[in-house]
Amino acid sequence: MVKIGMVGVGAISGIYLKNITGLFQEIEVEAVCDLVREKAEKAKEEYGVPKIYDTMYDLFADDEIDIVLNLTRPYEHYEVTKAALEAGKHVYSEKPLAATFEEGKALVELAKDKGLMLGGAPDTFMGAGIQTCRKLIEDGFIGTPVGAAAFMICRGHESWHPDPEFYYKHGGGPMMDMGPYYLTAMINLLGGVRGVTGVAKTSFPQRVITSQPKAGTVIDVDVPTYVTGILDFDSGAVGTLFTTFDVVNNGQARFEVYGSEGTLLVPDPNTFGGPVLLLRQEEKEFKEIPLMFDYADNSRGLGLADMAKSLETGRAFRAGYEQTLHVLEVMTAFERSSMARAYVEIESDYQSAPAMKHNPLKGVLD
Numbered sequence: 001m002v003k004i005g006m007v008g009v010g011a012i013s014g015i016y017l018k019n020i021t022g023l024f025q026e027i028e029v030e031a032v033c034d035l036v037r038e039k040a041e042k043a044k045e046e047y048g049v050p051k052i053y054d055t056m057y058d059l060f061a062d063d064e065i066d067i068v069l070n071l072t073r074p075y076e077h078y079e080v081t082k083a084a085l086e087a088g089k090h091v092y093s094e095k096p097l098a099a100t101f102e103e104g105k106a107l108v109e110l111a112k113d114k115g116l117m118l119g120g121a122p123d124t125f126m127g128a129g130i131q132t133c134r135k136l137i138e139d140g141f142i143g144t145p146v147g148a149a150a151f152m153i154c155r156g157h158e159s160w161h162p163d164p165e166f167y168y169k170h171g172g173g174p175m176m177d178m179g180p181y182y183l184t185a186m187i188n189l190l191g192g193v194r195g196v197t198g199v200a201k202t203s204f205p206q207r208v209i210t211s212q213p214k215a216g217t218v219i220d221v222d223v224p225t226y227v228t229g230i231l232d233f234d235s236g237a238v239g240t241l242f243t244t245f246d247v248v249n250n251g252q253a254r255f256e257v258y259g260s261e262g263t264l265l266v267p268d269p270n271t272f273g274g275p276v277l278l279l280r281q282e283e284k285e286f287k288e289i290p291l292m293f294d295y296a297d298n299s300r301g302l303g304l305a306d307m308a309k310s311l312e313t314g315r316a317f318r319a320g321y322e323q324t325l326h327v328l329e330v331m332t333a334f335e336r337s338s339m340a341r342a343y344v345e346i347e348s349d350y351q352s353a354p355a356m357k358h359n360p361l362k363g364v365l366d
């Protein structure tokens with residue numbers, strides 16, 4: 001069993017605790033820690049977590065813990081991950097890797113220097129939906145990939161998240177929050193990106209929280225909330241990505257991959273399942289394709305379990321820093337391009353992570 005120490009027990013922690021304790025057989029939660037102690041106590045009560053620590057430094061000092069799971073807010077990721085690596089722990093972080101590309105690069109350098117593993121969310125690309133899309137593309141069902149387009153449209157998270165300020169602060173915004181799902185899926189389907197252009201703006205300088213317990217609180221918006229970009233892939237394919245927290249939409253907007261012989265309708269990359277739909281040149285309508293891989297349900301923590309497997313066996317880690325750093329660079333480059341009114345070259349390289357394989361034991365990675 002690889003032992004996990006969780007830092008940050010907020011809104012997303014529940015699904016990780018549920019899946020680590022109930023689904024994945026190679027990992028267990030050894031300790032939790034939150035600035036608000038009651039949150040850690042609730043996790044201990046509900047999921048039988050053995051230990052609570054008052055500070056992250058106490059948690060990092062625990063020799064039993066192999067991997068630190070960083071579930072803090074985006075602007076806190078860098079400091080928490082840095083301190084964990086300095087203490088000699090492997091780190092799996094929620095997205096984004098850090099709030100800036102420079103911070104992301106510094107974390108990667110530190111992990112390399114220390115010989116530690118570093119990676120993180122999203123892991124939805126390992127789910128049945130995106131893996132099925134990848135197989136269809138690799139098996140030639142859409143011919144030669146030509147391009148992709150994806151749209152993430154919503155009116156922001158202040159209507160449901162209990163503490164939503166961070167979505168509008170450094171490291172937040174729709175591209176940094178939701179872009180990781182779309183970009184991680186896109187690079188797994190189309191390969192790395194060599195350059196981008198983007199236009200970004202903030203439509204509303206202030207937002208009002210309507211969720212409890214902070215309803216009525218006004219948030220000053222510090223980040224762009226309407227971010228559009230064009231992706232120039234290494235392969236020559238061209239992508240379009242549009243993310244916004246400023247516009248209403250009542251469902252998953254389209255995410256399509258275009259090929260010389262067909263078009264693939266990709267499922268919501270913030271989920272693990274389908275539907276996957278394929279339109280071939282000779283046919284008139286999209287047809288649903290049965291999912292060909294495991295993990296169609298909410299399997300958050302799959303990337304962490306995969307990291308634990310790599311730690312045990314030495315095999316490649318799918319959600320590693322090559323991927324999270326590349327995604328971070330592309331996301332932040334849209335804003336740099338917008339400010340400079342220019343094409344921005346991407347310096348980080350990306351090679352697709354190994355595809356998923358079927359393992360008959362549920363919760364055990366290949």
Ligand SMILES: NC(=O)c1ccc[n+]([C@@H]2O[C@H](COP(=O)([O-])OP(=O)(O)OC[C@H]3O[C@@H](n4cnc5c(N)ncnc54)[C@H](O)[C@@H]3O)[C@@H](O)[C@H]2O)c1
Binds near residue numbers: 010035080163
């Ligand atoms: N909420 C979601 O639906 C969701 C979904 C996917 C990913 N995420 C990602 O998960 C991360 C956390 O989001 P959330 O919604 O759970 O946020 P949250 O604000 O609900 O929880 C963050 C928690 O981290 C704690 N924390 C911060 N610094 C700490 C430190 N140094 N030591 C101990 N605890 C510390 C805070 O006290 C807080 O309880 C973010 O990166 C977010 O992008 C959230």
